[in-house]
Amino acid sequence: xxxxxxxxxxxxxxxxxxxxxxxxxxxxxxxxxxxxxxxxxxxxxxxxxxxxxxxxxxxxxxxxxxxxxxxxxxxxxxxxxxxxxxxxxxxxxxxxxxxxxxxxxxxxxxxxxxxxxxxxxxxxxxxxxxxxxxxxxxxxxxxxxxxxxxxxxxxxxxxxxxxxxxxxxxxxxxxxxxxxxxxxxxxxxxxxxxxxxxxxxxxxxxxxxxxxxxxxxxxxxxxxxxxxxxxxxxxxxxxxxxxxxxxxxxxxxxxxxxxxxxxxxxxxxxxxxxxxxxxxxxxxxxxxxxxxxxxxxxxxxxxxxxxxxxxxxxxxxxxxxxxxxxxxxxxxxxxxxxxxxxxxxxxxxxxxxxxxxxxxxxxxxxxxxxxx
Amino acid sequence: xxxxxxxxxxxxxxxxxxxxxxxxxxxxxxxxxxxxxxxxxxxxxxxxxxxxxxxxxxxxxxxxxxxxxxxxxxxxxxxxxxxxxxxxxxxxxxxxxxxxxxxxxxxxxxxxxxxxxxxxxxxxxxxxxxxxxxxxxxxxxxxxxxxxxxxxxxxxxxxxxxxxxxxxxxxxxxxxxxxxxxxxxxxxxxxxxxxxxxxxxxxxxxxxxxxxxxxxxxxxxxxxxxxxxxxxxxxxxxxxxxxxxxxxxxxxxxxxxxxxxxxxxxxxxxxxxxxxxxxxxxxxxxxxxxxxxxxxxxxxxxxxxxxxxxxxxxxxxxxxxxxxxxxxxxxxxxxxxxxxxxxxxxxxxxxxxxxxxxxxxxxxxxxxxxxx
Numbered sequence: 025x026x027x028x029x030x031x032x033x034x035x036x037x038x039x040x041x042x043x044x045x046x047x048x049x050x051x052x053x054x055x056x057x058x059x060x061x062x063x064x065x066x067x068x069x070x071x072x073x074x075x076x077x078x079x080x081x082x083x084x085x086x087x088x089x090x091x092x093x094x095x096x097x098x099x100x101x102x103x104x105x106x107x108x109x110x111x112x113x114x115x116x117x118x119x120x121x122x123x124x125x126x127x128x129x130x131x132x133x134x135x136x137x138x139x140x141x142x143x144x145x146x147x148x149x150x151x152x153x154x155x156x157x158x159x160x161x162x163x164x165x166x167x168x169x170x171x172x173x174x175x176x177x178x179x180x181x182x183x184x185x186x187x188x189x190x191x192x193x194x195x196x197x198x199x200x201x202x203x204x205x206x207x208x209x210x211x212x213x214x215x216x217x218x219x220x221x222x223x224x225x226x227x228x229x230x231x232x233x234x235x236x237x238x239x240x241x242x243x244x245x246x247x248x249x250x251x252x253x254x255x256x257x258x259x260x261x262x263x264x265x266x267x268x269x270x271x272x273x274x275x276x277x278x279x280x281x282x283x284x285x286x287x288x289x290x291x292x293x294x295x296x297x298x299x300x301x302x303x304x305x306x307x308x309x310x311x312x313x314x315x316x317x318x319x320x321x322x323x324x325x326x327x328x329x330x331x332x333x334x335x336x337x338x339x340x341x342x343x344x345x346x347x348x349x350x351x352x353x354x355x356x357x358x359x360x361x362x363x364x365x366x367x368x369x370x371x372x373x374x375x376x377x378x379x380x381x382x383x384x385x386x387x388x389x390x391x392x393x394x395x396x
Numbered sequence: 397x398x399x400x401x402x403x404x405x406x407x408x409x410x411x412x413x414x415x416x417x418x419x420x421x422x423x424x425x426x427x428x429x430x431x432x433x434x435x436x437x438x439x440x441x442x443x444x445x446x447x448x449x450x451x452x453x454x455x456x457x458x459x460x461x462x463x464x465x466x467x468x469x470x471x472x473x474x475x476x477x478x479x480x481x482x483x484x485x486x487x488x489x490x491x492x493x494x495x496x497x498x499x500x501x502x503x504x505x506x507x508x509x510x511x512x513x514x515x516x517x518x519x520x521x522x523x524x525x526x527x528x529x530x531x532x533x534x535x536x537x538x539x540x541x542x543x544x545x546x547x548x549x550x551x552x553x554x555x556x557x558x559x560x561x562x563x564x565x566x567x568x569x570x571x572x573x574x575x576x577x578x579x580x581x582x583x584x585x586x587x588x589x590x591x592x593x594x595x596x597x598x599x600x601x602x603x604x605x606x607x608x609x610x611x612x613x614x615x616x617x618x619x620x621x622x623x624x625x626x627x628x629x630x631x632x633x634x635x636x637x638x639x640x641x642x643x644x645x646x647x648x649x650x651x652x653x654x655x656x657x658x659x660x661x662x663x664x665x666x667x668x669x670x671x672x673x674x675x676x677x678x679x680x681x682x683x684x685x686x687x688x689x690x691x692x693x694x695x696x697x698x699x700x701x702x703x704x705x706x707x708x709x710x711x712x713x714x715x716x717x718x719x720x721x722x723x724x725x726x727x728x729x730x731x732x733x734x735x736x737x738x739x740x741x742x743x744x745x746x747x748x749x750x751x752x753x754x755x756x757x758x759x760x761x762x763x764x765x766x767x768x
Contacts, residue, residue, distance in 0.1 A: 140640050200626045200647035201619030207648045208610050210641055215603050217589065231587050238580050239611070247573030247710060254572045256678060268512050269582055269668055273675065275572035276579045296641055303645065306628060335707075338619060 028085035029054055029077060029119055032156045038148070044139020047128045051149040052112040052119025053077050054085075056095060057103035059159065066157070067101055067164045067385075068150055068186070069110040070171035070178070073298050074290055076118035079110040093374045100381035106163060113174070114149035115141040115297045123222075123293035135293055136222040141301045143170070147178035154185065161187060164385075165323075168192035168370045169337065170298070173305045179321045180310035188325035190384060192370050193334055195341035196314060196348060197306035202336055205243055206299045209236035213292050228292045234283040236295070241282050246333035246366035250275055318352035326356045327384050327392070329370070329377070336367040357384075357392045400457035401426055401449060401491055404528045410520070416511020419500045423521040424484040424491025425449045426457075428467060429475035431531065438529070439473055439536045439757075440522055440558070441482040442543035442550070445670050446662055448490035451482040465746045472753035478535060485546070486521035487513040487669045495594070495665035507665055508594040513673045515542070519550035526557065533559060536757075537695075540564035540742045541709065542670070545677045551693045552682035560697035562756060564742050565706055567713035568686060568720060569678035574708055577615055578671045581608035585664050600664045606655040608667070613654050618705035618738035622647055690724035698728045699756050699764070701742070701749070708739040729756075729764045 031050050038046045054077045059066060069079055071090070080089035080096050080103075095101045095108055112120040115138070123138040154162065165186040167175035172194025179186055198206075216232030218224055227233075257274040264270050271277055311317025326349045330342025339360060346358035361376045363369035370377055383392045403422050410418045426449045431438060441451055443462070452461035452468050452475075467473045467480055484492040487510070495510040526534065537558040539547035544566025551558055570578075588604030590596055599605075629646040636642045643649055683689030698721045702714025711732060718730035733748045735741035742749055755764045 136640060138640075197628060199619060200622040200628070200645065201614070203628075203645050204610075204614050204622070204647050204651055207643070207645075207651070208607065208614065211610070212584065212607060214641065215607065235580065235584060235587065235607075238576075238583070242573070242576050242580065247571060250572040250576070256569060256572070256575075268508060268510075269586065269672055271579070273572065273575050273579075275576050279576055279579070300641055 028082065031119060032153045034152060038145075040139045041142045041144045042140040046121060046139070049114060049121035049149070050119070050125075051114060051121075051153050053153050054079065054082070054110050055157075056080060056082055056108045057106055059107040059157070063159055064161050064163065065105065066107045066109060066154070066159045066162050067166060068154060068162050068178075069095070069101075069108065070146065070150060070165070070167040070174035071110065071113060072169035072171050073113075073295070073302065074286075076116070077110045077112040078118075079108070090371070093378065094381055100378050101166070101385055106385065109150075109153060109157070111150045111153055113146045113170075113298060115146065115294060115301065117291040117294040120149065122291070123297055124291040138293070138297060140304075141297045142177075143174045143301050143305045144177040144181060146174045146301065147181055150174070150178055151182050151185070161185065164188040164190055166190040166192070167194065169194055169367065170302050172337075173198075173302065173307075176307050177305065179323055180307065180317055183321045183323075186323045188327070189321075189323050190327045190329070190381070191342075191345060192329045193331055193337050193342070193367055194345070195337045196345055197308060198303050199338075199341070203303045205239065205336070206303055209239050210296050210299055212236045212239070213296060219292060222293050222296075224292065227288050230287050233287045233290070233292055233295070237283045237286040238279045241279055243336045244366055244368040246335065246364055248333060249364045249366065252364070254278065314348050315352050318348050318354070321352075321354075324354050325389075326354050327380075328356060328358045329361065329380055330358070331361050331363045331366065331369045331373075333362075333364050334367045334369070355389075357389065359392065400454065403491060404525045406524060410517075412511045413514045413516045414512040418493060418511070421486060421493035421521070422491070422497075423486060423493075423525050425525050426451065426454070426482050427529075428452060428454055428480045429478050431479040431529065435531055436533050436535065437477065438479045438481060438526070438531045438534050439538060440526060440534050440550075441467070441473075441480065442518065442522060442537070442539040442546035443482065443485060444541035444543050445485075445667070445674065446658075448488070449482045449484040450490075451480070462743070465750065466753055472750050473538070473757050478757065481522075481525060481529070483522045483525055485518045485542075485670060487518065487666060487673065489663040489666040492521065494663070495669055496663040510665070510669060512676075513669045515546045515549045515673050515677045516553060518546045518673065519553055522546070522550060523554055523557070533557065536560040536562055538562040538564070539566065541566055541739065542674050544709075545570075545674065545679075548679050549677065551695055552679065552689055555693045555695075558695045560699070561693075561695050562699045562701070562753070563717060564701045565703055565709050565714070565739055566717070567709045568717055569680060570675050571710075571713070575675045577611065577708070578675055581611050582668050582671055584608045584611070585668060591664060594665050594668075596664065599660050602659050605659045605662070605664055605667070609655045609658040610651045613651055615708045616738060616740040618707065618736055620705060621736045621738065624736070626650065686720050687724050690720050690726070693724075693726075696726050697761075698726050699752075700728060700730045701733065701752055702730070703733050703735045703738065703741045703745075705734075705736050706739045706741070727761075729761065731764065 075090040079091040172191040212235040213232035216229035219229035363373040447462040451463040487494040544563040584607040585604035588601035591601035735745040
């Protein structure tokens with residue numbers, strides 16, 4: 025079925041990795057294309073922190089998806105050929121159970137009573153959907169950013185399910201620089217008096233969310249891109265008098281615009297849980313060593329795509345990913361792209377990402393490395 | 397005189413670059429060493445955003461200075477040979493007139509009635525001290541970070557005063573990435589309810605200042621350094637229960653420690669003004685083109701020192717500085733250091749900075765480039 029949002033409800037309680045139990049949680053997902061007779065053409069996509077399961081438009085939901093140019097008929101992940109599944113992360117707020125959901129027992133939102141979330145739990149949510157669809161073997165698990173770490177968590181926990189992995193602008197674990205940035209974003213939200221220890225009404229800590237989003241934008245893009253786009257351009261028109269710190273540069277206005285767009289669209293507590301889940305991820309927890317963890321995974325075709333200007337998941341982390349899986353005996357292709365849009369390149373630099381993903385999903389392994 | 401803090405008071409009102417007048421402002425400064433008979437051995441140091449004029453200890457004030465290992469007898473800027481002056485920036489809060497100072501007319505603190513500040517105004521403060529000391533020609537003007545842009549503002553406005561420039565981890569102008577970071581830091585402070593539109597009592601917006609300092613620390617250091625120092629080390633001991641977002645990683649505790657140390661030591665409004673002054677700086681305002689501005693300056697020996705891991709003033713900006721002055725016919729030495737401590741390297745990576753500055757101030761020009 026090519027449909028808008030669908031839901032899978034766990035048949036029983038779900039115990040999370042760090043303890044804590046959810047009462048029959050729900051995972052929202054969307055699918056595109058058709059499962060073939062051998063049920064072996066499915067591709068599972070995990071998302072970054074903030075997107076929903078709506079990766080691409082469909083006849084039922086024609087609104088533009090977050091990866092519209094990558095997923096669809098005759099697109100790089102070709103839905104004429106593949107059955108594509110995208111899940112909304114457990115802990116998020118677009119249909120899957122998360123801190124903003126109503127707890128059945130109390131009939132109130134979980135808020136901070138939601139258990140500590142890990143990306144391993146998010147991966148379990150994806151596996152439940154795959155099982156419910158009657159799929160035993162996936163062609164591929166794909167994940168950009170946080171979704172890449174979730175794909176690794178999936179492969180580590182269900183080593184026989186995926187035949188290949190596509191890991192984009194991600195890492196084997198969260199490093200202190202990224203942890204410090206996310207920790208600061210969380211603090212901005214938690215220090216907003218409107219957060220009220222998570223018990224806010226309505227949109228809640230709008231100021232904190234705006235600040236956190238601005239810091240997000242700064243870490244998702246690159247200095248070089250902004251220098252080309254904005255330079256020192258000033259906001260046209262008269263400056264308001266009486267405020268010596270009023271926005272004066274175009275870059276300030278750009279950030280404000282993006283911050284405004286974000287607030288109200290994402291629940292603050294969900295953001296906090298998913299942000300912390302990213303910090304907690306460490307692939308090394310799945311084996312005595314990183315390589316031991318990598319060796320256990322059956323997928324033998326692994327594509328790692330990184331961007332030189334990425335500040336959040338540095339290119340060195342992509343190289344480390346490739347090294348660990350190569351040493352574990354996998355067939356790894358590392359593609360380093362010179363996009364200037366930083367971490368967000370997989371969302372915006374389609375001219376560079378399209379050919380890489382096209383060749384991978386066409387099976388053109390030999391020409392893959394040449395696309396960089 | 398080798399003394400603790402001294403003060404120069406302007407004999408008349410001072411009109412700032414963007415308009416607005418200060419009633420006989422004061423500039424605090426310290427000096428080390430002795431002015432020679434020809435009065436030509438003076439070195440003027442401008443600071444980064446937050447330090448005082450106390451660059452180094454002295455018999456009168458033995459407390460450790462912010463550049464203790466660089467300034468002093470037998471140190472790279474050798475006070476047995478040079479007469480060293482360090483000024484506290486106009487707009488700061490360590491003795492110089494700034495937003496926290498009392499306005500003589502009203503007998504109340506300036507706060508947001510302080511006029512818009514530029515680094516050109518800060519440079520004028522330094523020039524007033526130099527004039528008051530009876531110095532017509534400086535051996536050198538030295539500035540790291542914001543101080544480097546102030547040194548450029550000094551040279552542009554007083555092109556015949558300095559015979560050489562030492563520009564460290566700085567740039568010809570503020571670029572949008574740095575502007576966006578500082579703009580966000582200011583917003584963190586201004587969104588703190590305790591800021592009260594600048595009319596706070598006591599320490600004021602402590603939360604906003606803590607957040608801003610943490611973001612500062614993140615941009616002053618490098619991911620590589622933190623990976624080596626902290627990795628994914630956990631804070632020892634039991635985690636507090638009931639707070640799913642309590643600090644868990646050593647890097648979070650490190651940032652908290654630095655943030656605590658900073659708040660209370662720097663006035664929030666002064667921080668806002670100096671931060672905005674940094675955004676506003678553009679050397680190109682001093683000529684029809686950058687090169688025309690560079691050609692006007694008489695200093696013909698220019699040392700540019702940059703750090704590869706600097707995220708706030710990227711190494712490309714150091715190369716641009718060197719290129720512009722080289723094209724203007726100056727003798728430029730560009731030294732690129734592979735320090736891993738990012739922008740803060742000039743404060744902490746003394747093993748790399750000491751030899752570069754030693755050779756420059758010894759006149760060992762020929763070996764200077766080899767120190768990188």
